[in-house]
Amino acid sequence: MKPAATDIAAVMDAGGPHLGVLMARVEDRLRTIAEPAGLPLSEWAGGTIAAGGKRLRPLLSLLAAGGPTTGEEQDALVRAGVAVELLHVATLVHDDVLDAATLRRGAPTVWAVAGRSAATTTGDFLFATAFAELARNDDPDQVKALSAASSGLARGELLQRADAWDASITVERYLERCELKTARLFAAACELGELAAGRSPALASFGLRIGLAFQVLDDVLDVSGPTEATGKHRGTDLLDGTITLPLVLARRADAELAALDPRSVVDSEAAERVCDMIARTGALEEARDYALALVADAKAELPARLEPSTRAALELIADGVANRGA
Amino acid sequence: MKPAATDIAAVMDAGGPHLGVLMARVEDRLRTIAEPAGLPLSEWAGGTIAAGGKRLRPLLSLLAAGGPTTGEEQDALVRAGVAVELLHVATLVHDDVLDAATLRRGAPTVWAVAGRSAATTTGDFLFATAFAELARNDDPDQVKALSAASSGLARGELLQRADAWDASITVERYLERCELKTARLFAAACELGELAAGRSPALASFGLRIGLAFQVLDDVLDVSGPTEATGKHRGTDLLDGTITLPLVLARRADAELAALDPRSVVDSEAAERVCDMIARTGALEEARDYALALVADAKAELPARLEPSTRAALELIADGVANRGA
Numbered sequence: 001m002k003p004a005a006t007d008i009a010a011v012m013d014a015g016g017p018h019l020g021v022l023m024a025r026v027e028d029r030l031r032t033i034a035e036p037a038g039l040p041l042s043e044w045a046g047g048t049i050a051a052g053g054k055r056l057r058p059l060l061s062l063l064a065a066g067g068p069t070t071g072e073e074q075d076a077l078v079r080a081g082v083a084v085e086l087l088h089v090a091t092l093v094h095d096d097v098l099d100a101a102t103l104r105r106g107a108p109t110v111w112a113v114a115g116r117s118a119a120t121t122t123g124d125f126l127f128a129t130a131f132a133e134l135a136r137n138d139d140p141d142q143v144k145a146l147s148a149a150s151s152g153l154a155r156g157e158l159l160q161r162a163d164a165w166d167a168s169i170t171v172e173r174y175l176e177r178c179e180l181k182t183a184r185l186f187a188a189a190c191e192l193g194e195l196a197a198g199r200s201p202a203l204a205s206f207g208l209r210i211g212l213a214f215q216v217l218d219d220v221l222d223v224s225g226p227t228e229a230t231g232k233h234r235g236t237d238l239l240d241g242t243i244t245l246p247l248v249l250a251r252r253a254d255a256e257l258a259a260l261d262p263r264s265v266v267d268s269e270a271a272e273r274v275c276d277m278i279a280r281t282g283a284l285e286e287a288r289d290y291a292l293a294l295v296a297d298a299k300a301e302l303p304a305r306l307e308p309s310t311r312a313a314l315e316l317i318a319d320g321v322a323n324r325g326a
Numbered sequence: 327m328k329p330a331a332t333d334i335a336a337v338m339d340a341g342g343p344h345l346g347v348l349m350a351r352v353e354d355r356l357r358t359i360a361e362p363a364g365l366p367l368s369e370w371a372g373g374t375i376a377a378g379g380k381r382l383r384p385l386l387s388l389l390a391a392g393g394p395t396t397g398e399e400q401d402a403l404v405r406a407g408v409a410v411e412l413l414h415v416a417t418l419v420h421d422d423v424l425d426a427a428t429l430r431r432g433a434p435t436v437w438a439v440a441g442r443s444a445a446t447t448t449g450d451f452l453f454a455t456a457f458a459e460l461a462r463n464d465d466p467d468q469v470k471a472l473s474a475a476s477s478g479l480a481r482g483e484l485l486q487r488a489d490a491w492d493a494s495i496t497v498e499r500y501l502e503r504c505e506l507k508t509a510r511l512f513a514a515a516c517e518l519g520e521l522a523a524g525r526s527p528a529l530a531s532f533g534l535r536i537g538l539a540f541q542v543l544d545d546v547l548d549v550s551g552p553t554e555a556t557g558k559h560r561g562t563d564l565l566d567g568t569i570t571l572p573l574v575l576a577r578r579a580d581a582e583l584a585a586l587d588p589r590s591v592v593d594s595e596a597a598e599r600v601c602d603m604i605a606r607t608g609a610l611e612e613a614r615d616y617a618l619a620l621v622a623d624a625k626a627e628l629p630a631r632l633e634p635s636t637r638a639a640l641e642l643i644a645d646g647v648a649n650r651g652a
Contacts, residue, residue, distance in 0.1 A: 121420075121484050127450070127453055131476070148458060150454035150457070151451055154450040154454055157447045157450075158366075158444060162366060
C-alpha cells in the first residue's frame with residue numbers, strides 16, 4: 001500500500017468528462033508510443049510506462065490548460081502530457097538502475113528484466129521520445145520548459161549525491177535540491193499545459209509549490225512511517241546518506257542528533273532509533289507544517305480565470321499532496 | 327595514436343576564416359555551458375566535453391549552412407553545433423558507464439572519476455542541455471531532427487545488444503544498426519546546420535552516407551588493426567559479442583567461420599586468430615569497398631549550390647572518413 005495521496009477518481013469527477021477523454025488519449029499514446037521501436041525496447045519502455053503510477057504530471061498539464069480548448073489545442077495538450085510523463089518515466093528507469101531496484105509498483109524494473117546497459121539505454125530512449133513528442137507541438141517555449149526541467153532533475157540528483165552523508169546542510173540547500181529534483185517538473189507540467197492551450201503561463205508557481213510540498217512530505221513519511229503505509233522501513237533515506245528536512249530541523253533541537261555522524265547509522269534498527277529521536281524533537285510537525293503552508297499558498301494563488309471545475313480539480317490535487325503522510 | 331582520419335587543419339583551411347571564427351565560438355560555448363550547474367557537475371561534464379575529440383559533428387553543422395550567413399543565423403548555427411556535440415558527448419558518458427571505461431582520449435572518464443551514478447546523471451544532464459541549447463533557436467524542426475537522432479542512437483545501442491553473439495545477422499540488419507548508432511547523428515548535424523541558416527535541408531543524405539562509412543570503417547579497423555593505429559587489440563568487438571560487417575561477409579566465404587560460435591572466442595589470442603581468418607576471405611576489402619563507395623556517393627551528391635570553399639571542406643571531411651583504416 002502506498003501513502004494516502006491524491007484521490008484520482010475525485011479529481012477526474014471534478015474536472016469533468018472533458019478531462020477523462022483527454023486523459024484516456026494520454027494513456028493511449030503512452031501505451032503505444034514505444035511500439036515503433038520494436039521489441040524488446042518497446043516492451044521494456046512500455047513496462048515502466050504502464051507501471052508509472054497516477055499520472056499526476058499529465059493531469060496537471062491537462063488541468064492547467066483551463067477551460068474549453070480547440071481540437072488542435074487538445075492534440076497539443078495530449079502531447080504535452082505525454083512528454084512530461086515520458087520524461088518522468090525516463091528518470092524512474094535511470095533511478096532504478098542507480099538504486100539496483102528490482103520492483104516498481106509491483107512490476108519488475110527494466111534493470112531487473114534486462115540489466116544495467118539495456119535500462120540505461122531505455123531511459124535515454126524515453127528522454128529522446130519525450131522531446132520528439134513535444135517538438136511536434138511546434139512551440140519552442142514548450143521545449144525550453146521541458147529541457148530546463150530535465151536539466152534541473154539531473155542537477156538535483158547530483159546535488160543530492162554531493163550532499164550525501166552531510167548532516168550540516170542548510171534548509172535552503174535542502175529546498176533547492178527538492179526544487180530541482182521534483183518541483184520543477186511539476187511546474188513544467190503546468191506550464192506546458194498552459195502553453196499548449198495558448199494561454200500565458202500563470203500556474204508554474206502552483207506546480208512548484210505543490211511539487212516542493214510533495215517532496216518534503218515524502219521525506220517526512222520516510223521518517224514517520226508507518227511502514228504499512230509506505231511499504232518500506234523507516235529511515236531508508238538516512239541509510240542511503242540522503243539528509244532530509246526532518247533531520248536538518250531536528251539537529252537544531254537535539255544535541256545528540258547534532259553530533260550524530262550519519263555514517264554511523266548502518267542498519268535499519270539504528271535508523272529507526274534515529275527516526276524516533278527526530279520525531280521526539282517535533283521536527284516532523286515542523287516539516288509537515290512547512291509543506292502544508294506551501295499547499296495552502298499554492299491554492300490561494302490559483303488564478304481567477306480558472307473555470308470552477310478546473311479549480312476544484314486542481315485544489316483536489318493540492319489536497320491530495322497535503323494528505324501524503326497525514 | 328588514433329586511426330588516420332580527418333585532417334581538421336586542412337578542413338579549417340579549406341572552409342576559410344569564417345569557419346574558424348564559428349568553430350571557436352562553438353568551443354567557447356562548449357567550455358562554459360556546464361558552468362552554471364556548479365561544481366562538481368560542471369567539472370565532470372566539462373572534462374568529457376573537453377576530451378571529446380575533433381568536433382566532426384559541429385563542423386558538419388557549420389559547413390552544411392553553406393555560404394554567407396547573417397549574425398542571427400550565425401548565433402543559431404553555433405547553438406546547433408553545440409547541441410549536436412553535447413548530444414554526442416552525452417552518449418559517450420553513458421557508453422563509458424556501460425563499458426566501465428576508465429580513459430577517453432587520455433583523460434579519465436566521469437565513470438572513473440565519480441562513479442556510475444554520477445556519470446549516468448551527468449549524461450542525462452548533457453542530454454537535457456543539448457535540447458535546452460537547441461530550443462533557443464526557436465525552430466521546432468531543429469528539435470525534431472535532434473530528438474529523432476537521439477532516439478535512433480538509443481535504439482541502435484539496444485539493437486546492438488539484442489544482436490549480441492548472433493553471428494547470423496544479415497548485412498541489412500548490421501547496416502540498420504550503424505545507421506541508428508552513428509549515421510543519423512551525422513545526418514542531423516548537417517540538417518541542423520542547414521535549418522539554422524534558413525536553408526532547406528539537402529545535406530542529410532551526405533551526413534548519413536559518411537556516417538555509415540565512418541562506422542563500417544571503424545568496424546573494419548577493429549579486425550584489421552594494426553593495433554599501433556587503433557590503440558586496442560584486434561577483435562575487441564568480437565570479444566564483446568558485437569558482430570560486424572567483416573564477420574558477416576566472411577561467413578559467406580569460409581565454412582569454418584560460418585560454423586563458429588562467437589561465444590567460443592574467449593581471449594585476445596583467439597580473437598586475433600578469427601581476425602586473421604576473416605582477413606584471409608577478402609571480407610575486409612569488401613567491407614572497405616562498400617564504405618568507400620558510400621563516401622564517393624556522398625561526395626557526388628553534394629548540392630550544386632555550395633560555395634567552392636564549403637564544398638572543398640566537406641569533401642575533405644568525406645576523404646578523412648574514407649582514410650580511416652587506409
